[in-house]
């Protein structure tokens with residue numbers, strides 16, 4: 571079984587630079603938990619900001635909804 575990788579993509583609201591992270595589900599849950607908003611840190615200006623999980627990582631959001639459906 572291959573481990574699925576999730577791509578989190580976002581743009582900093584302060585300096586506008588965009589960045590992406592690729593993580594496994596375990597890493598995602600460990601770092602961000604299972605919340606609708608995830609906390610990211612800009613690599614350029616070090617601003618910490620919240621991103622909407624749905625727009626930052628639609629794949630992960632889909633999977634969370636599937637899990638909810640399954641109980």
Ligand SMILES: [Zn+2]
Pocket residue numbers: 582583584585586587612613614615616617
């Ligand atoms: Zn920034």
